[in-house]
Amino acid sequence: MVKPFSPGEVVARVKAQLRRYNQLSVPADKSDVLSFQNLKINLQAYTVELNDKYVDFTTKEFEVLRFLALHANQVLTRQQIYENVWGINEYGDLNTVTIHIKKIREKIEDDISAPQFIKTVWGVGYKFGGSGK
Template sequence: MDKILIVEDDLQIQTLLKDYINASGYIAITASDGEEALMKFESETPSLALLDIIVPKIDGFELCRKIRNESSIPIIMLSSKKEDTDKILALGLGADDYVEKPFSPRVLIAKIQSHLRRANELSGKGSVEVLQCGDLELDIKARTVKIKDRFIPFSVKEFEILHYLMLNKNQALSREKIFDEIWGYNEYGDINTVTVHVRKIREKIEPDPSNPTFIETVWGIGYKFKG
């Protein structure tokens, strides 16, 4: 049974989330501050993390960064902040989704189910276990990315995008097609999130992100993985 880490200092919201998550067949693990969250993350090994941005001791942004450096589990940020800069920062740090308060608990549960389903499907997808191009190696089952035998931390969405591009190497894929494949046809979101994620992937795998050798921009269309 999947464990969901809830990091929220508002006890009313924390209890609401815990009740909905437990009722949906998951095990809710709660933390009221960043330090407690890191201890729970290490001891409970959750399958997904819900991180409020404004929490005591260690804020959600820093928590996201620390978790992403150790794990590729899905991370959903929760915040009352509506500024695009906060969303971009969260995605840039490795978050897979950003949910504004107030939110519908049922919609949030649907997002949790979607992220976990995609993570589980990806881990067993296809007969080929390792995709390789030059010094770049993507291990599908282990969910790891390596450059010259050096492991690179990837968020779930970053991993899925790179996996999808590598599976369709030398094919020009539109941002819309990538969004629909990774986030789902019925998912509401900003198509520019694809651009943000691709930029972060380039920063991690390209020797010179401004002159990429792996992921090429196809102007007017989207992106192509050069294999």
């Protein structure tokens, strides 16, 4: 951080780091793998399987997918996704979320014009659909 900085900024950065630490330090158990139809997301191994074949994801693509899957059937704004994946104090554009969603869809959707996993809720954000466990 560059001086001068506000106490609020320090608190926000510490909270963001704690949130990231807590997301990555979940104890290992059967809930490490989220299953949605033919899609399996291994939270600890950072791997994605589609139809029993591994799909390559960048770290940020995986983190976006993980965040959406952990909040399945909830509508999330681009702002919420950005703050939880990149952090509240990162410099960037909300279009980054849109671009990552597009790349993820290209990897996991059969038809990106009619997605079955990541649905767009117009004027609000995105929702990860499908039944999971």
